[in-house]
Amino acid sequence: xxxxxxxxxxxxxxxxxxxxxxxxxxxxxxxxxxxxxxxxxxxxxxxxxxxxxxxxxxxxxxxxxxxxxxxxxxxxxxxxxxxxxxxxxxxxxxxxxxxxxxxxxxxxxxxxxxxxxxxxxxxxxxxxxxxxxxxxxxxxxxxxxxxxxxxxxxxxxxxxxxxxxxxxxxxxxxxxxxxxxxxxxxxxxxxxxxxxxxxxxxxxxxxxxxxxxxxxxxxxxxxxxxxxxxxxxxxxxxxxxxxxxxxxxxxxxxx
Ligand code: PEP
Numbered sequence: 001x002x003x004x005x006x007x008x009x010x011x012x013x014x015x016x017x018x019x020x021x022x023x024x025x026x027x028x029x030x031x032x033x034x035x036x037x038x039x040x041x042x043x044x045x046x047x048x049x050x051x052x053x054x055x056x057x058x059x060x061x062x063x064x065x066x067x068x069x070x071x072x073x074x075x076x077x078x079x080x081x082x083x084x085x086x087x088x089x090x091x092x093x094x095x096x097x098x099x100x101x102x103x104x105x106x107x108x109x110x111x112x113x114x115x116x117x118x119x120x121x122x123x124x125x126x127x128x129x130x131x132x133x134x135x136x137x138x139x140x141x142x143x144x145x146x147x148x149x150x151x152x153x154x155x156x157x158x159x160x161x162x163x164x165x166x167x168x169x170x171x172x173x174x175x176x177x178x179x180x181x182x183x184x185x186x187x188x189x190x191x192x193x194x195x196x197x198x199x200x201x202x203x204x205x206x207x208x209x210x211x212x213x214x215x216x217x218x219x220x221x222x223x224x225x226x227x228x229x230x231x232x233x234x235x236x237x238x239x240x241x242x243x244x245x246x247x248x249x250x251x252x253x254x255x
Contacts, residue, residue, distance in 0.1 A: 004210050006036040006226060006253040007166065007233035009124060010240025011064060011092060011214075014043055021046055025053050027243025031250040032058035036233065038250055039090050040240065044078055047086035062090035062121075065098055068111040080119045091116050092235075094126045094146070096172045106146045110153040113165065117157045122164040124235065125150050126214070127193070131173035140192060143169075147193060151200050161204055167193060167211045168235040174215025176237055183225045186213045190230035219248025226253050 016024075021042060032038045039060040042050055050061040067077035083091060093116065094109035113123040127146040129139050147167070154165055169189050171181050181189075190211045198206035213225055214235030225231055233253055239245040 004208065004232045007210055007212060008036055008038050008246075008250050008253045009090075009092075009168075009212065009233070009235045010038075010040040010246055011095070011235055011237050012040065012042050012240060013064070013097070013237060015241055016042060016046060018046070018049060021049055022053060024241070024243050024246075025050065025059065028246050028250065029057055029059065031247040034058050036250060036253045041090075041092050047083070047088060051087040060089050062088050062092065062124075064092045064095065066091050066093065066112055066116065066121075068108050068115065070115070080115055080121055083121060084119060088121060090122045090124060090166075092126065092168075093123045094150075096126060096128055096170060096175060100172075106149045109146070110149040113150050114153040114157065117154055117164055120164075122166060123154075124166045124168050124212070126168045126170050126235070128170040128172050128175075128215075134171070134173065139189060143189065143193060144196065147196055148200075151197065155201055158201070158205065162208070163205065165209065167209065168214050169193060169211060170214035170235060176216070178216050180216040180218075180221055180225070181213070183228050183231075186225060187228035187230055190228065194230050217249060219245050219252060222249045222252035223255070226255070 041062050041064045054061055063083050067074055067079050071079055093112040098104045113125050116123040127143055129142040133142050174181050193211055194206050197209055210232040212233045212235045213231050217234045217236050218239050236249055
């Protein structure tokens, strides 16, 4: 049995404006009653705005990426210390769009996750296979190749049996496509991830780690997905841009 609290996280990607962001967060605040955790991830320039808008509210906010370096000559990058100055408590790392368009390796993702943890910021580490890899029967090996470097790097920072790390299983073929993994397909991979965590870190840490599902989650399919035993909430892309849809997904997570 688990006592993992569900987390519904909205990845806005490269969308938004000052006006649109305000309307969006004000629209979801009534649903954030603490029964489930709720977070939104905005583009870097809007972190200050969300810090102001969400002060004292029940919604956390964060960034969609961070640098693998602490400071220095890395033009265009943003450090974890900078994120913290804006009150960021969570950061997405290893999203498939970063892996695909910015050639981020699993070792870089592991380094970012580890730097986040060391600085008190919770990384949401994204993993997932492409359709070709699924069809070639490579789901387990792909997940292992993405997860194992993260566990190896981040397990150094387990303290008192706790690590601040969330995993998001996001099959690449389901992201932004309108095609969702069936609840059974998702559960199968989530269970595999948890077994891997257990083998490398032990039962207690494996059972306390939240594993989110991401890939075309909508208000209409969220409840069925979130009902699975190893699915602890969702990382939501497109539907996170509508306060009605995101609110519906939060309600589905509340059960
Ligand atoms: C995502 O980008 O993390 C995602 C899950 O997107 P969507 O919900 O649009 O598939």
